[in-house]
């Protein structure tokens with residue numbers, strides 16, 4: 001079943017949750033529903049519930065995420081749209097340190113890119129320029145707003161948010 005979109009109290013995209021969690025948030029008074037799906041569920045207690053499509057939290061959650069996208073393998077791949085930054089393939093993805101760790105490269109957004117196994121093995125501990133492998137784009141630290149936009153497109157909610165006038 002489709003997941004429910006959770007918007008932060010300021011209408012920015014936060015996350016998606018399954019419908020059970022969505023109902024829990026509403027029952028606890030933590031979220032309001034902006035839009036329902038067509039789906040109706042009958043619970044064990046014979047209660048009919050409409051499944052929300054988009055919800056908004058009553059309060060604004062402030063997390064580190066509000067100011068900075070945390071550095072993680074998953075977030076690098078989201079930034080790179082799950083494609084190898086050398087050859088453009090989307091299979092067997094790994095993380096490549098542009099300047100290899102063995103040569104002082106750091107684990108940062110600016111030095112890490114998504115790379116397929118093949119490109120990563122080929123590149124090994126060399127610099128891209130040494131073996132003529134070129135990055136499709138310069139890796140940067142993603143900003144919150146572009147990141148939430150990419151995430152909402154990825155999870156298929158971007159159009160819905162646009163319909164609601166949120167983006």
Ligand SMILES: [Zn+2]
Nearest residue numbers: 084087116119
């Ligand atoms: Zn590749």
